[in-house]
Amino acid sequence: MLTHPMLEQMQTLGLGGMAAAWRDLVTQDRAGELSREEWLGLILDREIAVRADRRLSNRLASAKLRFPDACIENIHFTAPRGMDRRAVLSLAQGGWLKAQENLIITGQTGTGKTWLGCAFGRQAARDDHSVLYLRMPRLFEDLALARLDGRFPRLVDKLARVQLLILDDWGTHTLNGQQRLDLLEIFEERYRRKSTLITAQLPVSAWHVMIGEPTIGSCPTAWCRFAVSPL
Template sequence: MRRAHGLRRRLTPGQALERNEWLGLMLDRESAARADKRFANRLRNAKMRFPNACIEDVDFAASRGLDRRQILALAQGDWIRAREQIILTGQTGTGKTWLACAFGHQAARLDHSVSYVRMPRLFEDMAMARLDGRFPRLVDKLARVQLLVLDDWGTHGLTDQQRLDLLELFEERYQRRSTIITAQLPVSGWHDMIGEPTIADAILDRIVHNAHRIELKGDSMRRKDRNATLTSAENTETIRTET
């Protein structure tokens, strides 16, 4: 009711609305408020490392090797609706995690559920879930999220159990949900990193063949000259993680 009174106060005497027009404006306003609330909830639940990263702040400097048309096309979200993946590779400090979070932010804006997790933490959670009997529920939870962001892929070789756990996760998500993977290790080295050839083939078949690949180039953004490479938004987020 307060919203209705507020709307009326903003109208001059000569601007009285018809009942249908007034109801339409109220419904539009209510719909926008609900959308904003859903977006805020999705962003909070995603628990991204850089929750304020967004596509609008991406720096397309030539030294980074980013294709503006590719990034802006991916920002439309068609790849999520098509259940495709994004693979971000590059040396440490080149902005892979920040860009992954920007895509996650955009996905939440497009009303998709998002979840961010670093691979070491994922393996810890899976190991604990196996011990206390929660593993099926954990995999089911991860399988349902519309966009899963897996950060720091390939930092070490996998154990037999980790290989099997990953295969189960990707099998549940294959052609049902989308995933973003960030890695320092080039895709060409993933097969050896996973280890056992048969399982490696099965895992990579589910995440690589329909993936959009982005390789970030250039020097580390964490060096002293980062102000010349990062946008102000990226620079603020990077500094925050180092303090």
């Protein structure tokens, strides 16, 4: 007699996972053998799992990863790309994110830099970090438009707040003066507060030329403690 009112109350309170677990339990023959504590534990476990899944789905949707299904578990270390398995798996533990440190992934075209960056992004989302993926050309387009329509401060604030910012296709063209200043603004806002992951075909040694200004050119390399280089 109490089943339906309790289910309605659970749904009203947004406890859909608990309600689903309750419905499953009442159909099991041995449910009556469970203690009240066991019942409560099982339905709470389901609610926690449902909320975690929903939170991960929302984070991945917001991240806009180019390869949303990329994950650390699917990395093929046997492929001839020169990746250090121990280093990659250590980075996957997320200590660099907790310490607000940064990561550079460099390598030639087709070596899987973007995919690997997305795998780190998905792992960060699993660990309950907010993530945002952006290709550098798109970033500069968004910044230019935001400057024109007055959204620039809000956009920089959004980029500053995300816990892991993934910047893909770094170094595809030489930066102009405004782009250099915009990047400096973003890096300054994020320095020692949030983590940034950069993927680049261009070797780090050539970044100063691409950025075009020695002072600003030293910022990304100085702020990135870790590097992974698929060959």
